Amino acid sequence: MGLLSRKATCNTHGQDSSYFLGWQEYEKNPYNEVNNPNGIIQMGLAENQLCLDLLEPWLMKNPDALGLKRDGISIFKELALFQDYNGFPAFKRALADFMGEIRGNKVSFDPNHVVLTAGATSANETLMFCLADQGDAFLLPTPYYPGFDRDLRWRTGVEIVPIHCTSSNGFKVTLPAIEQAYRQAQKRKLRVKGVLITNPSNPLGTTMARDELDLLINFIEDRQIHLISDEIYSGTVFTSPSFVSVMEVLKDRNLDQTQVWERVHIVYSLSKDLGLPGFRVGAIYSNDPVVVSAATKMSSFGLVSSQTQYLLSAMLLDKKFTKEYMSENHKRLQKQQKDLVSGLEKAGIRCLDSNAGLFCWVDMRHLLKSNTFEAEMELWQKIVYHVKINISPGSSCHCIEPGWFRVCFANMSESTLKLAIQRLKSFVSSIGMKSQSHQELKSLRRKARNNWVFRLSLQSFYDREQDTTTKVSFSYRPHFMSLSNIAATLDAAA
Numbered sequence: 001m002g003l004l005s006r007k008a009t010c011n012t013h014g015q016d017s018s019y020f021l022g023w024q025e026y027e028k029n030p031y032n033e034v035n036n037p038n039g040i041i042q043m044g045l046a047e048n049q050l051c052l053d054l055l056e057p058w059l060m061k062n063p064d065a066l067g068l069k070r071d072g073i074s075i076f077k078e079l080a081l082f083q084d085y086n087g088f089p090a091f092k093r094a095l096a097d098f099m100g101e102i103r104g105n106k107v108s109f110d111p112n113h114v115v116l117t118a119g120a121t122s123a124n125e126t127l128m129f130c131l132a133d134q135g136d137a138f139l140l141p142t143p144y145y146p147g148f149d150r151d152l153r154w155r156t157g158v159e160i161v162p163i164h165c166t167s168s169n170g171f172k173v174t175l176p177a178i179e180q181a182y183r184q185a186q187k188r189k190l191r192v193k194g195v196l197i198t199n200p201s202n203p204l205g206t207t208m209a210r211d212e213l214d215l216l217i218n219f220i221e222d223r224q225i226h227l228i229s230d231e232i233y234s235g236t237v238f239t240s241p242s243f244v245s246v247m248e249v250l251k252d253r254n255l256d257q258t259q260v261w262e263r264v265h266i267v268y269s270l271s272k273d274l275g276l277p278g279f280r281v282g283a284i285y286s287n288d289p290v291v292v293s294a295a296t297k298m299s300s301f302g303l304v305s306s307q308t309q310y311l312l313s314a315m316l317l318d319k320k321f322t323k324e325y326m327s328e329n330h331k332r333l334q335k336q337q338k339d340l341v342s343g344l345e346k347a348g349i350r351c352l353d354s355n356a357g358l359f360c361w362v363d364m365r366h367l368l369k370s371n372t373f374e375a376e377m378e379l380w381q382k383i384v385y386h387v388k389i390n391i392s393p394g395s396s397c398h399c400i401e402p403g404w405f406r407v408c409f410a411n412m413s414e415s416t417l418k419l420a421i422q423r424l425k426s427f428v429s430s431i432g433m434k435s436q437s438h439q440e441l442k443s444l445r446r447k448a449r450n451n452w453v454f455r456l457s458l459q460s461f462y463d464r465e466q467d468t469t470t471k472v473s474f475s476y477r478p479h480f481m482s483l484s485n486i487a488a489t490l491d492a493a494a
Helices: 018-028 053-062 076-078 089-103 119-131 175-187 211-221 244-252 261-262 289-301 304-316 319-346 373-385 414-464 483-493
Strands: 114-117 137-143 159-163 191-198 226-230 264-269 280-285 358-361 403-408
Touching: 018 373, 053 319, 076 304, 089 114, 089 280, 089 304, 089 319, 114 119, 114 289, 119 191, 119 226, 119 264, 119 280, 119 289, 137 175, 159 175, 175 211, 191 211, 211 226, 211 244, 211 261, 244 264, 261 264, 280 289, 289 319, 304 319, 319 358, 319 414, 373 414
Parallel strands: 137 159, 137 191, 191 226, 226 264
Antiparallel strands: 114 280, 264 280, 358 403
């Protein structure tokens, strides 16, 4: 081990989190409708598979994009040779336009401020390298995406300090919670360099209200720190309230000519909105030219391939297709989410009200044996190993209230979702039956104890009356005797 670096041998990757452990168990026994119907259903993966059937026909209708041709002539050699790490200008323009369209064109994006990265994971880590040094800290509202413990901390050495949010207000960010986190960082002698949020939220599936964004902007302005808004789920908002980007708020407040304008940065990706995580397309958007320059240099460690950029340029420039795709995507997401929520409600399980994302934040606190994280892990293990469903426990998202779980719904068919709901219903029913049996057993024990006390009381009364001329004579069956019969017998003895 001495021949390896501390980074290679350290345990800060987060791989031992229940979030990743659930994946490992799924991979050992994956559900398949035909080949493995009793396997584990994967509901711990935020993947959008609901509209893949729309993407494939587009590829068939656009053979040049798929075949790496331009006007029917091969450009394979052009794409196969080394590319500048700045990325293809045509793709950056198409991506910037698409980001604006998702936000209702209420804000526009300059392609020169876009830095391409190999997915949002790379984008977030790159921003950490640009904005903070080892030992510095970023504040994150809880619950947050479990992968951030890896993405933000593992290689950068940056610390995460949680902003603890609670169910009392739907896990919204409040100023007292932010200030408490900031003070906690100071106690740990950490220099706070910024706040990172996900909007829409992963794992809550909710969009941030404008007043929350105002609060965050005011806070970073006062403290002269950065704000990173991870908006990779911005195109998944399927019902009201609509999505509000932090860039829109900055524009509305006329802050585009101030210092805070350069301290707000956006992370985006095509993994969730277009359902293309395997293409590894992410982006950083920043108004700070120094950050753009540094991030562009760092992007050479995780480039988006030339072939991918060429293909997706053609797809994003097809405005008719992207508009129809996003509209249908919203409809399917809304239906799938509604099916999950209503199915869980019938099982006595409620979800936090949500309007975006590929998951629900599910409340299973009433199923815990005790209000502890140990009880949460016990419940999670039962769901994974016995119910055969992988979900993410709230503790892996750093939620401070035991009993919440992230349950994904967009990475499966309608029939698989129905099966998962049925499995959960059966599990909850079995818990209810066990609980009822336990209560009945306790009731029987209580009755037996009461009868025993009654027997002793009658014996004591009988012993006291032995010197009377009239003897008490009856067959003792207290559970068959009514109070009136007992009273009559005692009156006769007197």
